[in-house]
Amino acid sequence: MTGEDQFPRIRGEMRPDKGTSEELEAILERFSASIRASILKFGLEQKGIDPEDVYQDIRLKIIKKILSAKKIQSPASYINSVVHSTLIDCLRKSRAQEEILQFERLERLRQAEGQKEPRGVDTLARRALGEAVDSLIPSRKKALKMFLLNMTVEEIARSLNWTPIKTRTLIYRGLDDIKRKLKKRGIDHEDRS
Amino acid sequence: MKTDPDRFKALYGAQVGLQKPASRRDCPSPKRMIGLLTSRCSAREGSKLVDHISLCSDCAGEFGFLTEALRSERVLAGDIENWLGGGQKAEPRQPHLLRYSWGVASLLAAFFIVGFIVLRLVILRSPERYRAASEARVALLEPVEQKVSRQSLVFRWQPVPGVEHYVVEVFDEALSPVWKSPPLLETRIVPPDPVARGFVPRKSYFWLVSAYFLGGDKWLSPLEEFTLKD
Numbered sequence: 001m002t003g004e005d006q007f008p009r010i011r012g013e014m015r016p017d018k019g020t021s022e023e024l025e026a027i028l029e030r031f032s033a034s035i036r037a038s039i040l041k042f043g044l045e046q047k048g049i050d051p052e053d054v055y056q057d058i059r060l061k062i063i064k065k066i067l068s069a070k071k072i073q074s075p076a077s078y079i080n081s082v083v084h085s086t087l088i089d090c091l092r093k094s095r096a097q098e099e100i101l102q103f104e105r106l107e108r109l110r111q112a113e114g115q116k117e118p119r120g121v122d123t124l125a126r127r128a129l130g131e132a133v134d135s136l137i138p139s140r141k142k143a144l145k146m147f148l149l150n151m152t153v154e155e156i157a158r159s160l161n162w163t164p165i166k167t168r169t170l171i172y173r174g175l176d177d178i179k180r181k182l183k184k185r186g187i188d189h190e191d192r193s
Numbered sequence: 194m195k196t197d198p199d200r201f202k203a204l205y206g207a208q209v210g211l212q213k214p215a216s217r218r219d220c221p222s223p224k225r226m227i228g229l230l231t232s233r234c235s236a237r238e239g240s241k242l243v244d245h246i247s248l249c250s251d252c253a254g255e256f257g258f259l260t261e262a263l264r265s266e267r268v269l270a271g272d273i274e275n276w277l278g279g280g281q282k283a284e285p286r287q288p289h290l291l292r293y294s295w296g297v298a299s300l301l302a303a304f305f306i307v308g309f310i311v312l313r314l315v316i317l318r319s320p321e322r323y324r325a326a327s328e329a330r331v332a333l334l335e336p337v338e339q340k341v342s343r344q345s346l347v348f349r350w351q352p353v354p355g356v357e358h359y360v361v362e363v364f365d366e367a368l369s370p371v372w373k374s375p376p377l378l379e380t381r382i383v384p385p386d387p388v389a390r391g392f393v394p395r396k397s398y399f400w401l402v403s404a405y406f407l408g409g410d411k412w413l414s415p416l417e418e419f420t421l422k423d
Contacts, residue, residue: 027272031265038261042254062273075277076270083266084227091223091255098217122204129201130208133247138240145243147198148205149253151260153366159232160239168399169416171368175198176413 024066028059047094057086125187132181136174143167144174197369209246209253220252221245223259230263331359331402331414340420343389348400349381350414356404363388364399364416371398376405394421 035058036051045051061082133144146156157167214220221242228234229242246252332351335341348361358376363384365371372388383389392398397418404412 024273024276027269027276030272031269034265034268035262038258038265041261042258044254044258066277075274079266079270079273083262083269084231087259087262088223088227091259095217095220095223126204126208129204133205142240142243145247147368148202149209149243149246149260150202150206150257153368155230155260155264159230160236161232165416165418168368172364172399172401172416173413175201175368178201 024063028055028062031055032059044094048097049090049094054086054090057089058082061086125182128182128185128187129178132178133174135181136177140170140174140177143170144178147171147174198367199369205247206253209248210250212248212250212253214249214251217249217251219245220249223255226252226256226259227263230259330412331404333400333402333414333417336400336419337417338419340422342422343392343394346389346392346419346421347381347383348402350402352380353404353412355406357407358405360403360405362401362403366397366399368399392421394423396420 032051032055035055039045039049039051039054062079065078065082133141133148136144142160143156143162146159147153151159153164153168153171156162156171157164160167162170225234225238225242226246229239234242246256331353334349334351335347350359353359358378359374359380360376361372361374361382362370363372371391372384374382374384397420399416399418401416402414404414406412
């Protein structure tokens with residue numbers, strides 16, 4: 001099947017100003033690769049989430065919309081809603097499946113409790129860090145937790161409706177506080193200079 | 194132990210990874226997590242969600258996945274908008290009645306003003322304000338939200354009475370430390386050549402000054418941004 005057969009209506013009135021169907025496929029393929037990588041990174045395929053299902057669902061909805069008779073009024077918000085609803089659905093299904101296998105889950109938890117903690121992780125520092133973060137004032141704690149959960153400063157700012165500079169300052173103060181708290185507990189550090 | 198943010202992130206990730214709840218009945222729904230990521234939840238609910246996520250490895254995994262998926266989605270939306278071309282973005286089709294209607298525009302403006310006042314008075318009655326740290330008492334003079342050339346890059350700040358020494362720190366956008374000065378007695382410093390050469394032009398950096406007192410007290414300046422022109 002050629003690109004023209006796949007996207008017959010992209011011609012004429014629905015034809016995008018610049019793009020070709022191959023370019024659209026390449027865009028979607030890049031998206032697919034990043035979604036697949038994220039699912040594998042967080043071990044969600046073990047919880048019944050198939051990266052291919054997620055991607056195909058999103059891909060089909062987007063292509064169907066692009067090929068429909070109407071112009072897309074706001075592509076970003078349409079893509080936004082398609083991606084969000086697909087992600088919500090797939091995580092809901094995965095949780096429902098987990099509920100069914102609750103017995104196995106408890107069994108795995110019991111096994112995990114019996115196992116030693118992972119090697120190379122500084123247990124004392126890890127626990128002390130968790131406690132230090134929990135003892136921060138609420139605004140610093142929230143910003144710092146999100147930062148330590150791998151969100152960027154811009155993402156945290158957007159999510160909490162804060163300015164980037166406020167967010168960055170709160171995170172910096174939080175980091176400074178926990179360094180001091182760790183030092184007090186004898187977990188000394190050396191700064192990169 | 195290195196205390197750069199990546200080290201903290203690794204330790205915190207390991208700590209969260211060990212928090213395995215016996216059941217997921219109390220876990221927030223994926224929709225609420227997306228709500229947090231897209232700024233569609235209250236400050237209070239946001240705090241609750243973040244606290245839960247940091248105590249539940251399953252939710253932390255899902256939250257990490259959603260964070261990355263939403264990053265990819267932003268790229269996808271941008272790429273598709275570009276692919277569709279400027280025409281569709283520039284001229285969204287409007288319902289006929291709304292076109293050129295000043296009456297409707299005034300009505301909408303009034304609606305937004307009333308809505309804003311209600312929001313301010315009712316919903317945001319006790320907003321979480323940014324608490325300027327009491328210790329943020331060192332005033333930075335330059336560079337402050339400025340574009341400066343590499344040759345003229347000098348960090349200057351107001352003197353603080355009774356200070357034993359100052360330390361200047363520079364961070365990148367992710368708050369990773371880039372440079373830390375030795376203890377300083379003066380209120381200005383030109384970064385050493387190798388450091389200045391390491392700054393990437395047109396990239397944002399942040400700097401602050403810590404003022405240390407004899408008794409062990411420390412005052413901090415706010416974080417200020419600067420960018421190199423060349």
